Amino acid sequence: MLRLPCPLCGLRDETEFTYGGDATVIRPPESETDIAVWLDYVFLRDNPRGPHREYWHHVSGCRQWLVVERDTLTHTIGTARLARESKA
Amino acid sequence: MLEPRSPITSSLAATSGALSSLRLSERAPGALLQIAGWADFEAASAPALSELGFKGLGDYQEARTSGSAIAYRIAPDRLLLRHGEQEGLLTAARALDPETACCLDLSHARWVFGIEGATAASLLARLVPIDCDPAVFPTGRFAQTAIHHVGVLLDRRSEQQWELLIPVTWAQSLWDYLCEAAGPLGYRLEQAAE
Amino acid sequence: MSGRYSAFKILGQALSGNRGWGRAWRDPAPKPAYDVVIVGAGGHGLATAYYLAKEHGQRKVAVLEKGWLGGGNTGRNTTIVRSNYMMPGNTLFYERSMKLWENLSQDLNFNVMFSQRGQYGLCHSPSQIDAARRRGNIMRANGIDAELLDREAVKRRLPDLDYSPNARFPIHGALFQGRAGTARHDAVAWGFARAADRLGVDIIQQCEVTGFLREGARIVGVETSRGPIAAGKVGLAVAGHSGHLAKAAGLRLPIESHKLQAFVSEPLKPLVDNVISYGAAHFYISQSDKGGLVLGGDLDGYNSYAQRGGLPIVEHTLASAKALMPSLSRLRILRHWAGVMDMSMDGSPIITKTPIEGLYLNGGWCYGGFKATPASGWCFAWTIAKDCPHPDNTEFTLERFARGYQIDEKGAGPTPNAH
Amino acid sequence: MTATRLPQGGWIDRNHTLSLTFDGRRLKAHPGDTLASALLANNHALVGRSFKYHRPRGVYSAGAEEPNALVALREGSRCEPNTRATQIEAFEGLVARSQNAWPSLRWDMGALNQLLSPALHAGFYYKTFIGPFQGTAFWMRCEHFIRKAAGMGEAQRAPDPDSYEKVNAFTDVLIVGSGPAGLGAALAAGRAGLRVLLVEQDWQLGGSLLSAPRGRQEAWLQEVERELRSFPNVTVLTRAMVFGAYDHDVYGAVERLWDHVATPPDGQPRQRYWQIRAKRTILATGALEQPLVFAGNDRPGVMLAGAVRSYLNRFAVRAGRLALVAANNDSAYATALDLAEAGAEVTLLDSRAEVPEELTGPLKERGVAVMSGHAVFAAKGHERVGGAAIAAVGSDGRALEALETITCDLIAVSGGWAPALHLWSQRQQKPRYDSTKACFLPEGGWVETQDCIGAAAGTGGTAAAFAAGLTTGNLQPGAAPTLTDNGPGDDWTRAPQRQVPFTGLSGKPAGKAFIDLQHDVTVSDIDLAEQEGYRSVEHLKRYTTSGMATDQGKTSNLNALARIAQLRGSSIGEAGTTTFRPPYTPIAIGALVGRDQGLHFRPIRRTAIHDWHQTAGAVMTDAGPWMRPWYYPQAGESVQQTYKREAAHVREQVGLVDVSTLGKIAVQGPDAAEFLNRVYVNGWKTLAVGRLRYGIMLREDGIVMDDGATARLDTHDYFMSTTTANAAKVLAFAEELLQTAWTDLRVQVTSVTDAWAAFALAGPRSRDLLSKLTPESDLSAAALPNNHWVAAEIAGIQLRIHRMSYSGELAYEVYCPSGYGRALWEAIVAAGHSFGLQPYGTEAMGALRVEKGHVAGPELDGRTTLADLCLEGFASKKKSYVGSVLKNRPLLQDPDRPTLVGLEIEGKQGANPGSLLFAAEGPTQGHGEGWVSSPTYSPALERNIALGFLKNGPQRKGERIRVVDFMSDTTLTAKVVSHHFFDPEGARQNA
Numbered sequence A: 001m002l003r004l005p006c007p008l009c010g011l012r013d014e015t016e017f018t019y020g021g022d023a024t025v026i027r028p029p030e031s032e033t034d035i036a037v038w039l040d041y042v043f044l045r046d047n048p049r050g051p052h053r054e055y056w057h058h059v060s061g062c063r064q065w066l067v068v069e070r071d072t073l074t075h076t077i078g079t080a081r082l083a084r085e086s087k088a
Numbered sequence B: 001m002l003e004p005r006s007p008i009t010s011s012l013a014a015t016s017g018a019l020s021s022l023r024l025s026e027r028a029p030g031a032l033l034q035i036a037g038w039a040d041f042e043a044a045s046a047p048a049l050s051e052l053g054f055k056g057l058g059d060y061q062e063a064r065t066s067g068s069a070i071a072y073r074i075a076p077d078r079l080l081l082r083h084g085e086q087e088g089l090l091t092a093a094r095a096l097d098p099e100t101a102c103c104l105d106l107s108h109a110r111w112v113f114g115i116e117g118a119t120a121a122s123l124l125a126r127l128v129p130i131d132c133d134p135a136v137f138p139t140g141r142f143a144q145t146a147i148h149h150v151g152v153l154l155d156r157r158s159e160q161q162w163e164l165l166i167p168v169t170w171a172q173s174l175w176d177y178l179c180e181a182a183g184p185l186g187y188r189l190e191q192a193a194e
Numbered sequence C: 001m002s003g004r005y006s007a008f009k010i011l012g013q014a015l016s017g018n019r020g021w022g023r024a025w026r027d028p029a030p031k032p033a034y035d036v037v038i039v040g041a042g043g044h045g046l047a048t049a050y051y052l053a054k055e056h057g058q059r060k061v062a063v064l065e066k067g068w069l070g071g072g073n074t075g076r077n078t079t080i081v082r083s084n085y086m087m088p089g090n091t092l093f094y095e096r097s098m099k100l101w102e103n104l105s106q107d108l109n110f111n112v113m114f115s116q117r118g119q120y121g122l123c124h125s126p127s128q129i130d131a132a133r134r135r136g137n138i139m140r141a142n143g144i145d146a147e148l149l150d151r152e153a154v155k156r157r158l159p160d161l162d163y164s165p166n167a168r169f170p171i172h173g174a175l176f177q178g179r180a181g182t183a184r185h186d187a188v189a190w191g192f193a194r195a196a197d198r199l200g201v202d203i204i205q206q207c208e209v210t211g212f213l214r215e216g217a218r219i220v221g222v223e224t225s226r227g228p229i230a231a232g233k234v235g236l237a238v239a240g241h242s243g244h245l246a247k248a249a250g251l252r253l254p255i256e257s258h259k260l261q262a263f264v265s266e267p268l269k270p271l272v273d274n275v276i277s278y279g280a281a282h283f284y285i286s287q288s289d290k291g292g293l294v295l296g297g298d299l300d301g302y303n304s305y306a307q308r309g310g311l312p313i314v315e316h317t318l319a320s321a322k323a324l325m326p327s328l329s330r331l332r333i334l335r336h337w338a339g340v341m342d343m344s345m346d347g348s349p350i351i352t353k354t355p356i357e358g359l360y361l362n363g364g365w366c367y368g369g370f371k372a373t374p375a376s377g378w379c380f381a382w383t384i385a386k387d388c389p390h391p392d393n394t395e396f397t398l399e400r401f402a403r404g405y406q407i408d409e410k411g412a413g414p415t416p417n418a419h
Numbered sequence D: 001m002t003a004t005r006l007p008q009g010g011w012i013d014r015n016h017t018l019s020l021t022f023d024g025r026r027l028k029a030h031p032g033d034t035l036a037s038a039l040l041a042n043n044h045a046l047v048g049r050s051f052k053y054h055r056p057r058g059v060y061s062a063g064a065e066e067p068n069a070l071v072a073l074r075e076g077s078r079c080e081p082n083t084r085a086t087q088i089e090a091f092e093g094l095v096a097r098s099q100n101a102w103p104s105l106r107w108d109m110g111a112l113n114q115l116l117s118p119a120l121h122a123g124f125y126y127k128t129f130i131g132p133f134q135g136t137a138f139w140m141r142c143e144h145f146i147r148k149a150a151g152m153g154e155a156q157r158a159p160d161p162d163s164y165e166k167v168n169a170f171t172d173v174l175i176v177g178s179g180p181a182g183l184g185a186a187l188a189a190g191r192a193g194l195r196v197l198l199v200e201q202d203w204q205l206g207g208s209l210l211s212a213p214r215g216r217q218e219a220w221l222q223e224v225e226r227e228l229r230s231f232p233n234v235t236v237l238t239r240a241m242v243f244g245a246y247d248h249d250v251y252g253a254v255e256r257l258w259d260h261v262a263t264p265p266d267g268q269p270r271q272r273y274w275q276i277r278a279k280r281t282i283l284a285t286g287a288l289e290q291p292l293v294f295a296g297n298d299r300p301g302v303m304l305a306g307a308v309r310s311y312l313n314r315f316a317v318r319a320g321r322l323a324l325v326a327a328n329n330d331s332a333y334a335t336a337l338d339l340a341e342a343g344a345e346v347t348l349l350d351s352r353a354e355v356p357e358e359l360t361g362p363l364k365e366r367g368v369a370v371m372s373g374h375a376v377f378a379a380k381g382h383e384r385v386g387g388a389a390i391a392a393v394g395s396d397g398r399a400l401e402a403l404e405t406i407t408c409d410l411i412a413v414s415g416g417w418a419p420a421l422h423l424w425s426q427r428q429q430k431p432r433y434d435s436t437k438a439c440f441l442p443e444g445g446w447v448e449t450q451d452c453i454g455a456a457a458g459t460g461g462t463a464a465a466f467a468a469g470l471t472t473g474n475l476q477p478g479a480a481p482t483l484t485d486n487g488p489g490d491d492w493t494r495a496p497q498r499q500v501p502f503t504g505l506s507g508k509p510a511g512k513a514f515i516d517l518q519h520d521v522t523v524s525d526i527d528l529a530e531q532e533g534y535r536s537v538e539h540l541k542r543y544t545t546s547g548m549a550t551d552q553g554k555t556s557n558l559n560a561l562a563r564i565a566q567l568r569g570s571s572i573g574e575a576g577t578t579t580f581r582p583p584y585t586p587i588a589i590g591a592l593v594g595r596d597q598g599l600h601f602r603p604i605r606r607t608a609i610h611d612w613h614q615t616a617g618a619v620m621t622d623a624g625p626w627m628r629p630w631y632y633p634q635a636g637e638s639v640q641q642t643y644k645r646e647a648a649h650v651r652e653q654v655g656l657v658d659v660s661t662l663g664k665i666a667v668q669g670p671d672a673a674e675f676l677n678r679v680y681v682n683g684w685k686t687l688a689v690g691r692l693r694y695g696i697m698l699r700e701d702g703i704v705m706d707d708g709a710t711a712r713l714d715t716h717d718y719f720m721s722t723t724t725a726n727a728a729k730v731l732a733f734a735e736e737l738l739q740t741a742w743t744d745l746r747v748q749v750t751s752v753t754d755a756w757a758a759f760a761l762a763g764p765r766s767r768d769l770l771s772k773l774t775p776e777s778d779l780s781a782a783a784l785p786n787n788h789w790v791a792a793e794i795a796g797i798q799l800r801i802h803r804m805s806y807s808g809e810l811a812y813e814v815y816c817p818s819g820y821g822r823a824l825w826e827a828i829v830a831a832g833h834s835f836g837l838q839p840y841g842t843e844a845m846g847a848l849r850v851e852k853g854h855v856a857g858p859e860l861d862g863r864t865t866l867a868d869l870c871l872e873g874f875a876s877k878k879k880s881y882v883g884s885v886l887k888n889r890p891l892l893q894d895p896d897r898p899t900l901v902g903l904e905i906e907g908k909q910g911a912n913p914g915s916l917l918f919a920a921e922g923p924t925q926g927h928g929e930g931w932v933s934s935p936t937y938s939p940a941l942e943r944n945i946a947l948g949f950l951k952n953g954p955q956r957k958g959e960r961i962r963v964v965d966f967m968s969d970t971t972l973t974a975k976v977v978s979h980h981f982f983d984p985e986g987a988r989q990n991a
């Protein structure tokens, strides 16, 4: 079981969260009409074997979307930040 | 004034186990109000908070008390306020500027389970994946977590006294679950005492 | 090299101390070049090589495996074989697989123990019955056996399930496929390996592909832990590893790698005679010929390349087991493990020529690729040999997402862990 | 083998006598015994039959590693097959049976398999049963018998009468194992004031100390235990086995609370599952003794030497009188010595040529014959050992001379030790082979929070193990009570020499020599696998099944590796281990389920009216986690009769339905309208306060996700409703968009599903009824037209009345605070009497919406587009919204797609949902031209109708098509019509 460090709630069990997938894909702006851009965003993933930036939704806790750094091979956790703050 | 009807209608044995100091109760939360905002939430919520005697947003995980009001900082831009009187919160709500903050009456959305006694923390260990050791979770703290996959708010009111805010539609199911878990520890059901 | 297997041979060998059994497959050193290199000696890669040699007369084929053959998902799955797919593009492919399964032991001269013990897909609400009926109708309209059973019929056939008022999700009925069943997973890898080897395919283990050799945009071989190997065509059949390997070739895929756990109980005398899929949670159970109950559950839910699972899914799976069959409670779990799978964006696989010349892809099998093994190899071999898909895999392309071709059995949308 | 209970000694309570039954035979035992020690004390050698050859087997070990003595424990619904007799605590009335034998343990027909054994070699089944025939029938007939023969114990089929519980634990230090190393670590951490959880699978603390003569370390043990138990910060769990080590320092343990009595006390759980989160973990799990491999090494009476010593010193059972002790390392010397002290005649064979005098000296003093450079090559006897063939042995394991048979009734073997590094290795660290110590060691790991100490780390000697424990807390040995070594040869890591197997001059064992006792894997099986090219250890394991039994190779893996190393002339380390997986020993399914069983498998969600529905006789149905009234039958009514009556009643008079399960989301803030505009396909910028609007939202990929009405309550305040099924998904998606993409929008979304009860009041008399209830409100069509809402009060309850219709009748949805929901419902029902008000369930609601052509769950199946649902017209062309680009993918625009139609079914019989649609002529093959999604009998139209999807549907109105249901073998004919079957102009709802 993973234990994820929510910046608000502290270190919590994976069971309180739902996984939100790759956080490096950036949702295109509303004005984007190029279908290729949307196809990329919705369907294609880097799927790295190693460090991964990913979304977790603390759905049974503070309900915040977090961006967590996690290694997909070792499951080691790096930082975890609120998604809204880590948006570049 | 109408009282909200308890979602707990199962008739469980009033006690289980002979010698037990564990007391379980269920009751309405009183008034519950969520205040939420955007941008500068600290400033936006200040008028309502000061109406209730709170200063600043407070820390996450800290349950602050002022008179008969409790403030839970549940998210960066959200506070959950609890009060014995509906009126107390309404004045606070009226103090907000709808351009910078909004409020939401959740009084009917939650029910309260009280857990009290020397074995309260043992019962909680059977329900939530939260460390209830007093060194880690002292009185005056709260946690948003899950019981049996349902999101709940757990508030340590004193060394041996805990309250859980439970979404009402799940309350009956979780109450049965909780009582079952408490069975081996032994417990007494109490009338709401407030 | 080993001769043909048969009961007579076993008796003969028994009398002479079993000294005459030859190697099931050779252990060749890699040659500098092959016509076709298949990456990944799982069931799919081995079957592809076998059918390339058998059906398409390809003589210079190698299968490269980073570990030991059959050690990927082929060697760690819950072995359910069924052909109850309803989306056009899936239905006939899986039925082709079923037909290949039915004579696979004979074809390979290796007992893969395909046992058509039947599979029950349980329904727990009127709307699940409706969905099952639609699926069953499509199967039957395509010549595939299917039977919709009501609660009483299920109860007669599977008396040990929970029909009490204590069942949280009562059983309303089931969709039953009698020809479905299980096979001995390792034997599938070994059988294909042995048969391919006998047709001259080089199976090279402990040989990890780390990159690609290129001539301009074209791929002309692979870099491996045992040196470069040239190839006319390169086919990837690396299950959970498609994503990062394709990336090395410059392709981003509609795939995330996720892990799935499986469980086996202590060995028991026959208890569960069929495959049973619970409809109220992601859970299924069967019993291996050795007597272990084989249990499968849901994904752990997050991208992972680690072949180990976590306790939440252990709890979830075992709770489902007990909810389905309360008498399992006192039986014991012997071992649990996990496999890494390609979860595609629509839950369906990919067998295709890629936009990169010389590179072919077989992946995206999610948790359903074991049953596909023979047809996947068969169609992939066809696609590689003829440079175009067979009608049964025409829709398993990468372009389907852009075209809007829907092959999403669950209707869950582009969320890989929801399929 | 003649085993006896000694007149004194041991950790058993001789003041109490227990009566146990094994295969109907009574055994006398004492508290402190295990079933295994009781069997031995009663000189009961034969305990079980092996998996494949049905060879007689007896007790082999004294612990978790037991491969042979598996029994069915308890009877009836409490029966547990495959239970290790070595870990079953004796209790009064214990009943156990042997397994895998027919007709009896003594006379087992299965033993005939041995005659065939050359043909039943590893993997023989892959080579036969294929048959000359096509298909699988021949194999399946053979399989039927194979399955019956396979398996060990028999499972019972009744529900488990016992309960279980789960506990979450948090600790600074988790210490696994309470031998000297674990106790040392616990003392150190306890004194440092850390939160400590010490977990021991045995019921007694002490680990290997309990195998020494009781007097020797008892005082020490008591002192240490007293100190540990005095710490408030130390929790000691006994009878608790840590079964798995998981990511992020989470461990699972199962505590057997009441397995040592016949039945748990009333209301108490049988077992407790601990889910432990540890900051740091110290694994002091000891080491497991390994067998020696020689012909007949499975005979009852061949036992691990350490186990023989445990039975002697802990249970006061001497396993034999004429004992042969055979070893390749120092550790068995203590066994030989203690046996001699207990009056046995002992011969010790050490396969090593050189043995130091300090080991042999004390033994010789006691009259033990010590023969270095000797080994045992065969055990003699059938159901129990009667002798042994021994000889001088070379370093390659071959006899150097002719075998000599000696008489003995016990062969105590020690093939060296294997550190129990399972938990360490489960976190994906492969151990390293140490050829000096001849075992794998937990070295080279990357998990910094986990340490192995003591025997588990290859530390030899008791004092050293204790010191290693103390060191984990920076304590010096002097700081704690002194612990001395535990007999001769306590350093089991000194110069062991592994030879597998011992063979005659031919290089072959003199008979079946077992590597994996439980799975009947012999040396020749390993050899065959190697010969056939199953060379990876993983292939070897799977081909021979070595290490795959319930003991998971605790006594076989190392020897299997040693054999292949020998065959290849390579080192054991090069072969490498297979993967260690949880659980350490098998765990009951029920334990991990805890209380999440029966109705608590998943929590149930109830509306405020739940009890009323039940009292009213409603039949409830599951809707996701919710329970909803499906229909309210009157005496004797079937579901069909009921829904027709209910639906007709709504059209004729007035009905009331509980729709509290709809998802409700408060959308608040200055940018709320913008937010709605982006998530819904239709426009929201113009919705005035006091009005509501139906909306549809798509997924990112352009497929329809959900629909529902949203009301504007105030300038910045909207009230969104979703379908019951999608409520959680929509909220999470909204939060995702707002927190990850649209961070600039000033909007908050909050679930208010729990806050509001909601009822729909539908039918021509609904207005009259509501007006009576709230006389102050003007509900006239002019004052409150469709898609408007108004605040009102009924029975003192402040509420909102939304005028909108799902049924197509004049209808209202009433929203009130959920705590008042029941009161309001009752008020409406009471007032409704004079209006003929009846409640209706989801089935009737479905019939009404089908008559109106409204789509719901069966139509929104995650694959349909707006156009498929004939809802394209809703979508705004002037703005973008979620899914607006990808919905234009070419095949989603194909006009030929199956599209929503109405179907009028001809004849009396209705269509089944999920039936396929085919043209009137032609074959009924393939995927059909469409399918039936929602059929119903329409009371209003007095005929069977259905919603369905049909290729090119809208262009085919009037066409007659076939509705085929293979599942029920029926074909019906239907006419394609508009899906707006009833009152298409909406006159009734706008009344």
Ligand SMILES: Cc1cc2nc3c(=O)[nH]c(=O)nc-3n(C[C@H](O)[C@H](O)[C@H](O)COP(=O)(O)OP(=O)(O)OC[C@H]3O[C@@H](n4cnc5c(N)ncnc54)[C@H](O)[C@@H]3O)c2cc1C
Residues within 6 Å of the ligand: C039, C040, C041, C042, C043, C044, C045, C064, C065, C066, C067, C068, C069, C070, C071, C072, C073, C074, C075, C076, C077, C078, C079, C080, C081, C207, C208, C209, C210, C237, C238, C239, C240, C241, C245, C260, C261, C262, C296, C338, C339, C340, C341, C365, C366, C367, C368, C369, C370, C371, C372
């Ligand atoms: C727990 C679990 C249960 C499942 N249950 C079922 C089921 O009941 N029914 C069903 O139909 N399907 C099931 N599946 C899915 C099924 O197992 C897989 O889809 C199928 O086995 C895939 O076969 P494969 O040959 O493509 O992959 P694999 O057998 O995984 O083979 C891929 C091979 O590629 C190798 N490889 C990877 N990268 C490289 C590289 N760079 N160089 C060289 N070699 C490489 C790997 O080592 C591996 O051996 C399950 C999967 C899991 C994990």
Ligand SMILES: NC(=O)c1ccc[n+]([C@@H]2O[C@H](COP(=O)([O-])OP(=O)(O)OC[C@H]3O[C@@H](n4cnc5c(N)ncnc54)[C@H](O)[C@@H]3O)[C@@H](O)[C@@H]2O)c1
Residues within 6 Å of the ligand: D176, D177, D178, D179, D180, D181, D182, D183, D199, D200, D201, D202, D206, D207, D208, D209, D240, D241, D242, D243, D284, D285, D286, D287, D306, D331, D332, D334, D417, D420, D453, D454, D455, D456, D459, D460, D461, D462, D463, D464, D465, D489, D490, D491, D492, D584
């Ligand atoms: N002379 C010999 O034959 C011999 C051989 C090996 C060890 N030893 C002696 O034992 C000493 C080792 O002491 P130690 O403390 O390292 O080991 P130990 O064997 O004394 O204690 C290990 C303890 O861990 C427990 N355990 C193992 N796995 C467990 C699990 N998963 N969950 C819960 N409990 C578990 C065992 O029940 C046992 O009590 C040695 O140093 C020493 O010399 C002697």
Ligand SMILES: Cc1cc2nc3c(=O)[nH]c(=O)nc-3n(C[C@H](O)[C@H](O)[C@H](O)COP(=O)(O)O)c2cc1C
Residues within 6 Å of the ligand: C075, C076, C077, C078, C079, C185, C262, C264, C288, C290, C292, C294, C307, C334, C335, C336, C337, C338, D547, D548, D549, D552, D578, D579, D581
């Ligand atoms: C259908 C099936 C049955 C299995 N039965 C057993 C079994 O009886 N005993 C056992 O130890 N392992 C059994 N396994 C599990 C394997 O030992 C192993 O865990 C699995 O193949 C994954 O490999 P790994 O654990 O080495 O990574 C079984 C696996 C499968 C797929």
Ligand SMILES: [Zn+2]
Residues within 6 Å of the ligand: A006, A007, A008, A009, A010, A058, A061, A062, A063, A064
């Ligand atoms: Zn949080």
